[in-house]
Amino acid sequence: MQDAAGEVELRDEEGGIRSDFLHAVVSALDAGDAATVRELTLKLHEADLADLIQLLRPEQRGTLIATLGDDFKVAALPELDEAVRDQVLEGMPSQQVAEALQQLESDEAVYVIEDLDKEEQSDILAKLPSFERAALERSLEYPEDSAGRIMQTDLIAVPPFWSVGQTIDYMSEAEDLPDRFYEVFVVDPGFHLIGSVALNRLLRSKRTGSVESITDHDVHPILAEADQEEVARQFERYNLTSAPVVDEDKRLVGVITADDVVEVVQEEASEDILRMGGVAGESVSDSVWRTTRLRFTWLLVNLATAILASLVISLFGATIEQMVALAVLMPIVASMGGNAGTQTMTVAVRAIATQDLGSVNALRVITRETAVGILNGVLFAAIMGVIVYFWFGSEPLGLVIAAAMIVNLIVAAVAGILIPLGMEALGLDPAIASGVFVTTVTDVVGFFAFLGLAAMWLV
Numbered sequence: 001m002q003d004a005a006g007e008v009e010l011r012d013e014e015g016g017i018r019s020d021f022l023h024a025v026v027s028a029l030d031a032g033d034a035a036t037v038r039e040l041t042l043k044l045h046e047a048d049l050a051d052l053i054q055l056l057r058p059e060q061r062g063t064l065i066a067t068l069g070d071d072f073k074v075a076a077l078p079e080l081d082e083a084v085r086d087q088v089l090e091g092m093p094s095q096q097v098a099e100a101l102q103q104l105e106s107d108e109a110v111y112v113i114e115d116l117d118k119e120e121q122s123d124i125l126a127k128l129p130s131f132e133r134a135a136l137e138r139s140l141e142y143p144e145d146s147a148g149r150i151m152q153t154d155l156i157a158v159p160p161f162w163s164v165g166q167t168i169d170y171m172s173e174a175e176d177l178p179d180r181f182y183e184v185f186v187v188d189p190g191f192h193l194i195g196s197v198a199l200n201r202l203l204r205s206k207r208t209g210s211v212e213s214i215t216d217h218d219v220h221p222i223l224a225e226a227d228q229e230e231v232a233r234q235f236e237r238y239n240l241t242s243a244p245v246v247d248e249d250k251r252l253v254g255v256i257t258a259d260d261v262v263e264v265v266q267e268e269a270s271e272d273i274l275r276m277g278g279v280a281g282e283s284v285s286d287s288v289w290r291t292t293r294l295r296f297t298w299l300l301v302n303l304a305t306a307i308l309a310s311l312v313i314s315l316f317g318a319t320i321e322q323m324v325a326l327a328v329l330m331p332i333v334a335s336m337g338g339n340a341g342t343q344t345m346t347v348a349v350r351a352i353a354t355q356d357l358g359s360v361n362a363l364r365v366i367t368r369e370t371a372v373g374i375l376n377g378v379l380f381a382a383i384m385g386v387i388v389y390f391w392f393g394s395e396p397l398g399l400v401i402a403a404a405m406i407v408n409l410i411v412a413a414v415a416g417i418l419i420p421l422g423m424e425a426l427g428l429d430p431a432i433a434s435g436v437f438v439t440t441v442t443d444v445v446g447f448f449a450f451l452g453l454a455a456m457w458l459v
Contacts, residue, residue, distance in 0.1 A: 010048060025052065029060050029067070037067045050079030053084045053088065062091040074100035078108040082284050082446055089116065098127035101136070104152040107260060110139045114149065138253075147231050148176055148224035150264060151254030154178035158211055160194060165207030167197075182242045182257070186215045191251045193244055196221055221246045224253055228264045235261045235357060258339055272353060272431045301436055309334070309443040316451035319458075325392050326454050331400055333450045334437040337408035337442030338382060344369050344416025345438045349430045351418055370420065373413025377406035396458055404450035408442060415441040 012018045021040070027037035041049060041064065041385060051060050053076065055424060059333075065072050065088065075187060077085060077100065089097055089112070101124070111122055113136075121140070125133050134152045134301050142148025155178060158167050165446040186194040195215040221244045222231055234243065235258065244253040305340035313320075313330070320326050348365075351357035357365055389398040419437050420430035 003446055010044070017048075020021055022055055025064075026056070029056075029063050034067045037064065041068065042071055044073075046073040048074035049073055049080050050076040054081060054084050061088055065092065074103050075108070077112050078092065078104065082288070086115060089113075094120075094123045094223070096129055097340055101128065102132060106135055106139065106254075107150050109136055110149055114140060114144070130154065132296065142444040145228045146224065147222045147228060147256060148254070149224045149243050149314050150228055150231070150260050151224070151256050152178060152260075153254045155185060155244075155252070155255045156181055157187045157191070157252055159189070160186050160210070160212035160215060162211045163207065163343050164202060164205045164209045164211065166203060167211055168207070181255075182258070184211075185244055185252055185255070186211055187252055192251060193219065193221055193246055193252045196244065216319055219244060223248070227428075228238055229268055229353070231256060232261050232264045232268065255350070262267070267351075272349065298436075305312050305436055305440040305443070308440060309447060312447045313451065316447075317457055319451055319455045323397075323454065323458060325394070325397060328450060329388065329397075331385065331449050333401065333404050333408055334443045334446040337412040337446045338407060338439050340373065340376060341412035341416040341442045342435065343436050344372075344413050345420055348420040349418045349434060352424050352430050357421075362421055366414070366421075366459070368409065369413045369417045374406070375409040376413075377409035380409065381405040397454075400453045401450060403453055406448065407449040408446040411445045412438070412442045 009018055010021050025037065025040050027033075028040065040051065044052065053064065053172050056064060061084070077088070087111050092100075097113075101112065104112065112122060114349060116124070139151070140146055144179060149439065154176070156171065158170065160171075162245060171184075181199070183196045186198050188194055195217040197211060197214055197216065200217075200423070201214055218245040220233060220234055220238050224247050225247050232245075234240065235256075241256070242255055242257045243255055244252055247253050275437065316326075348369075351365075384405055385402035387398075388401050389395055392398075415438050419441070420434045423430045423432075423434060
């Protein structure tokens with residue numbers, strides 16, 4: 001499909017790369033038609049170019065980058081998935097990578113090379129000018145997923161005794177200013193943070209006034225060692241557009257802006273979702289072997305828990321043989337418990353991540369979830385009891401499954417919140433293993449309650 005200008009459209013209605021656009025690029029690459037490749041891709045935004053690169057085969061990615069040459073938008077590199085980015089970087093000469101890093105903001109440059117091995121990093125960094133190399137090396141020394149890794153080291157800092165006019169003239173004449181900035185930081189001779197001046201306030205002040213007189217001292221500095229999740233929470237809590245980053249001695253070392261935090265929020269949310277599914281660190285661009293390896297361990301844990309649930313069932317083999325209806329109905333009890341536990345666990349994990357659930361309100365939330373479990377248990381017990389009575393014509397069997405339903409939904413609600421809280425108290429990520437533990441508890445309790453009550457009342 002083409003637009004009025006005769007160019008192949010890029011995006012479909014859902015926002016994805018159109019198949020005919022992708023086919024046009026792939027056909028041109030396979031045919032070695034450099035002119036068509038450049039015509040189709042030169043005008044793409046770096047984010048669109050990154051999406052296109054991820055849809056290409058590995059060998060086509062290298063061909064595309066080589067075809068674009070100096071016109072390749074290096075800002076597309078930070079937009080790529082880690083696996084694809086590493087593969088692209090491996091195919092680029094270290095000198096080309098070094099030149100690309102010089103065109104990126106410092107936080108993006110760190111993001112591009114932080115996952116490379118030390119030898120590759122050193123080779124690339126050695127080809128950078130000394131000042132830029134030193135700045136990147138300092139950022140790489142900070143822990144992964146810390147404020148120091150996502151901050152920009154390019155910023156504007158001035159002394160408090162400067163006049164407004166001096167500051168404006170400095171920003172007009174200096175050549176090493178950041179591409180985008182929202183405020184000017186005020187520091188003492190030791191580069192300790194004093195405060196900040198928003199650009200709008202600076203531009204509205206008289207040139208003869210001092211910077212100190214318009215400095216805002218109510219700033220929210222972030223420690224360079226702070227986790228990026230805490231950074232995102234501070235931006236949300238204080239409605240920040242940017243925030244200074246300081247070291248342990250309160251010296252200004254960088255700045256974090258809202259666009260950096262948007263990426264952090266997206267990354268952390270994706271990470272939590274993947275962890276809850278037991279596929280942490282996986283992306284659709286990963287190889288078959290890597291994907292298999294990442295999933296195998298978690299599936300092995302699930303296999304162990306499934307065997308545990310089966311062992312519980314085996315304890316009541318004689319009971320099931322005498323009443324086949326039990327085998328038909330027991331998956332219902334376990335499934336309802338598992339789903340109810342997952343609902344509670346999902347809410348709890350999210351609340352812990354956003355710091356809405358902690359020791360202060362844990363008892364109140366546990367009480368609420370228990371009450372919800374009791375109410376849902378009674379309601380579904382009544383529904384299932386009636387269904388079983390008309391299905392199998394047995395009132396005692398209906399009472400048994402009703403009682404088991406109540407027990408399992410209460411246990412599911414309690415386990416769904418206590419397991420994430422317990423993992424948090426032990427210093428473990430609640431998103432990692434809560435799901436398998438909650439499911440195990442509800443399966444074991446559900447089977448044991450249903451079959452145990454049946455053994456006592458029906459057989």
